[in-house]
Amino acid sequence: MKRTIPxxxxxxxxxxxxxxxxxxxxxxxxxxxxxxxxxxxxxVFAFILGGGNLLRVHFRKVQNKRRDWKYSIVTICGxxxxxxxxxxxxxxxxxxxxxxxxxxxxxxxxxxxxFQPLQATMFSLLAFFVxxxxxxxxxxxxxxxxxxxxxxxxILLRPTPLGFYLTFWLPRQLDFLKIPNLSTWILSVPxxxxxxxxxxxxxxGIVSTSxxxxxxxxxxxxxxxxxx
Amino acid sequence: xxxxxxxLIFVLVLALPAQLLAQAETDSIPEAPTVLxxxxxxAYDTPSDHGGSITLTWQGSLDDGAGRDVVTGYQVLRSExxxxxxxxxxxxxxxxxxxxxxxxxDGSEYYYVALAVSAAGSSVPTLVTSAIPAQQWFNRARLNxxxxxxxxxxxxxxxxxxxxxxxxxxxRKIAGLEAVNEAVGRxxxxxxxxxxxxxxxxxxxxxxxxxxxxxxxxxxxTATYETKLEVPVSRSITMSTGRETVKQAYLEAGRPDLYNxxxxxxxxxxxxxxxxxVDGIMVRERPAACFYxxxxxxxxxxxxxxxxxxxxxQVAGTAMPTQLPFFVAACDYTLIGEELFAASAxxxxxxxxxxxxxxxxxxxxxxxxAIIAGVVIATLAAVSGSETLLHAYEWLRGLFSxxx
Numbered sequence: 001m002k003r004t005i006p007x008x009x010x011x012x013x014x015x016x017x018x019x020x021x022x023x024x025x026x027x028x029x030x031x032x033x034x035x036x037x038x039x040x041x042x043x044v045f046a047f048i049l050g051g052g053n054l055l056r057v058h059f060r061k062v063q064n065k066r067r068d069w070k071y072s073i074v075t076i077c078g079x080x081x082x083x084x085x086x087x088x089x090x091x092x093x094x095x096x097x098x099x100x101x102x103x104x105x106x107x108x109x110x111x112x113x114x115f116q117p118l119q120a121t122m123f124s125l126l127a128f129f130v131x132x133x134x135x136x137x138x139x140x141x142x143x144x145x146x147x148x149x150x151x152x153x154x155i156l157l158r159p160t161p162l163g164f165y166l167t168f169w170l171p172r173q174l175d176f177l178k179i180p181n182l183s184t185w186i187l188s189v190p191x192x193x194x195x196x197x198x199x200x201x202x203x204x205g206i207v208s209t210s211x212x213x214x215x216x217x218x219x220x221x222x223x224x225x226x227x228x
Numbered sequence: 229x230x231x232x233x234x235x236l237i238f239v240l241v242l243a244l245p246a247q248l249l250a251q252a253e254t255d256s257i258p259e260a261p262t263v264l265x266x267x268x269x270x271a272y273d274t275p276s277d278h279g280g281s282i283t284l285t286w287q288g289s290l291d292d293g294a295g296r297d298v299v300t301g302y303q304v305l306r307s308e309x310x311x312x313x314x315x316x317x318x319x320x321x322x323x324x325x326x327x328x329x330x331x332x333x334d335g336s337e338y339y340y341v342a343l344a345v346s347a348a349g350s351s352v353p354t355l356v357t358s359a360i361p362a363q364q365w366f367n368r369a370r371l372n373x374x375x376x377x378x379x380x381x382x383x384x385x386x387x388x389x390x391x392x393x394x395x396x397x398x399x400r401k402i403a404g405l406e407a408v409n410e411a412v413g414r415x416x417x418x419x420x421x422x423x424x425x426x427x428x429x430x431x432x433x434x435x436x437x438x439x440x441x442x443x444x445x446x447x448x449x450t451a452t453y454e455t456k457l458e459v460p461v462s463r464s465i466t467m468s469t470g471r472e473t474v475k476q477a478y479l480e481a482g483r484p485d486l487y488n489x490x491x492x493x494x495x496x497x498x499x500x501x502x503x504x505x506v507d508g509i510m511v512r513e514r515p516a517a518c519f520y521x522x523x524x525x526x527x528x529x530x531x532x533x534x535x536x537x538x539x540x541x542q543v544a545g546t547a548m549p550t551q552l553p554f555f556v557a558a559c560d561y562t563l564i565g566e567e568l569f570a571a572s573a574x575x576x577x578x579x580x581x582x583x584x585x586x587x588x589x590x591x592x593x594x595x596x597x598a599i600i601a602g603v604v605i606a607t608l609a610a611v612s613g614s615e616t617l618l619h620a621y622e623w624l625r626g627l628f629s630x631x632x
Binding site for chain 2: 018021022024025026030036039043046047048049051054057060067068071122123125133136137198199201202204206207210211212213217220
């Protein structure tokens with residue numbers, strides 16, 4: 001029963017959503033939107049579960065004085081500070097009836113001066129990681145890596161003045177070899193072809209996986225193998 | 229004198245009738261209208277919709293973009309009776325010759341006229357036309373999608389049936405999945421944990437479902453080898469599903485004693501907050517193997533590069549085309565798109581699941597055939613200029629276009 005009910009729900013919901021794709025008549029119209037709302041409602045309750053789990057893990061870490069437990073104190077304090085500032089609408093000029101992000105809100109202030117800079121810092125790390133990953137990926141050890149290196153070099157040169165000046169002198173007959181044209185060609189022909197091939201594979205994979213889920217062949221997400 | 233009289237008679241006889249004739253001609257021409265009207269107004273129930281909509285089309289005024297070119301726009305007027313009072317419901321700019329009225333009730337008849345408008349005033353109205361809106365039972369614009377879906381579903385179910393009936397089907401080896409055992413074994417030997425990231429999307433994303441399915445297989449192996457497994461997640465529902473999956477895997481492996489709820493733990497829904505926490509776990513715990521299987525965005529490279537810096541063996545898989553290059557550059561093995569969806573079937577070696585993979589290949593063969601046919605037909609059409617080939621190409625293109 002523990003598995004039959006979820007499988008039955010998956011089958012009915014999956015089939016209904018497929019039917020709704022082709023039938024605009026009631027009661028199928030807007031079914032996807034309604035199911036999405038149901039999901040959001042469930043997700044809101046699950047969020048409490050997530051928050052509870054976060055606190056439990058970190059409280060236990062502090063309690064048992066596990067390695068780096070001091071960071072857990074920061075997490076717990078941050079959690080309650082933001083939660084309190086948002087729930088009690090501390091600093092909101094319109095008082096408790098105002099928006100928790102309204103003028104003077106402590107929540108918004110903390111968000112702007114703490115959370116956003118931290119988020120931006122993490123995102124900025126990406127620039128350095130792109131450099132280190134590119135360095136490894138573009139080492140011309142194999143033929144494929146060499147092609148990748150050359151293609152990447154041409155594309156990186158494209159928006160720079162150097163990209164223009166390196167090949168602007170080429171005669172009209174060799175226009176296609178000018179870096180801006182070559183770069184456009186790489187992006188719109190081999191790159192696009194590769195991307196589309198991947199996209200077609202992904203689409204087919206999604207159809208196949210969805211069918212396995214709807215028919216109950218794929219059950220690993222319920223905690224078991226496909227057999228059964 | 230006599231000559232003068234004759235001249236006068238000549239004028240009277242010849243010139244006066246000509247003058248009268250010209251006057252008569254002038255009288256017979258009606259006064260020029262302000263602007264010529266729109267023509268052939270048609271109203272019909274908007275096809276393939278949920279009702280509540282009537283589409284109107286008309287031919288533009290002869291003064292719209294041509295003739296006197298004085299049209300500034302059109303007015304659409306509606307009434308609920310043929311002879312009733314018409315009210316302006318819409319004004320569209322010149323050159324536009326259609327309008328969709330979405331403010332109607334199914335089953336009621338609505339009457340329409342259209343007027344061409346110029347700076348000097350409006351034209352005479354078009355003839356009255358009417359339509360009754362209704363819901364449709366089939367979205368004809370998606371007929372092509374239905375046909376393709378039916379072919380794919382048939383191919384997949386056919387191969388599932390064949391495989392279940394005992395037919396051996398060849399499935400090519402996927403290096404990334406062969407490496408799963410190697411990664412778990414390595415972590416066991418090194419006495420370090422395994423980190424599994426099921427992406428940053430919720431369970432309504434099929435990539436997360438595929439990732440969680442793989443988590444089940446990996447958890448079974450970590451249970452068997454008694455290797456520590458850590459699954460930080462960024463969505464609460466994914467956490468609940470992940471826990472059930474891991475719990476069941478440990479049960480099936482006969483090691484429920486090794487399972488605890490904190491193996492799968494929630495961090496935050498925030499993208500970079502999650503990345504920061506996972507990076508911290510990586511640096512502190514130094515897992516021997518990292519699995520990134522699910523839907524990823526900008527965090528993919530941050531995670532994979534951190535994993536690389538601690539020397540972990542890394543297996544990634546996603547169906548996000550923009551993130552694939554990052555994973556390919558930073559990880560040891562990458563499951564590209566469809567391989568992520570095939571992974572669960574591949575690892576389970578279940579006959580029915582393997583059959584579905586073969587059905588997927590049949591779909592690919594159909595796609596390849598259609599692409600080759602399209603290229604050949606388009607090339608021949610361009611070279612020969614044949615209208616028939618051009619129509620065939622357009623038809624093929626339409627067949628694979630998504631009409632919303």
